[in-house]
Amino acid sequence: MFILGLIKTERPDVLINPVSHSTPKDVFDWLDRFFNPADFDLETPITLEAVDQVLQSGKVGRINMNGYRVALLFGKTKVVEGATTRYIHLMPRSSEDVDITKIENLVIPD
16 A cells, blocks of 8 residues: 655645555656646656655655645655654545645644
């Protein structure tokens, strides 16, 4: 299993709105929809091969978003669990409608 979610860059230990997927292709498809050309201009395009390489590496993948204090983490579930201390969900939870400014302004208590 694989998981992805958002983090505040100053609190990378807290995964926000995590979403589970069963295949690298599912992870890639989610990333491809999220980082659509209308909303994001990526310096390096996200490819299925690159996503699969990160997922198989046993490390956490991190995609920073220029202009925001928010990044996206993804990886094998156990790897991401080891890199984070907890998960939180912002409501309403929707993998199709993520408001980056809400996450950027979120205050996460210790």
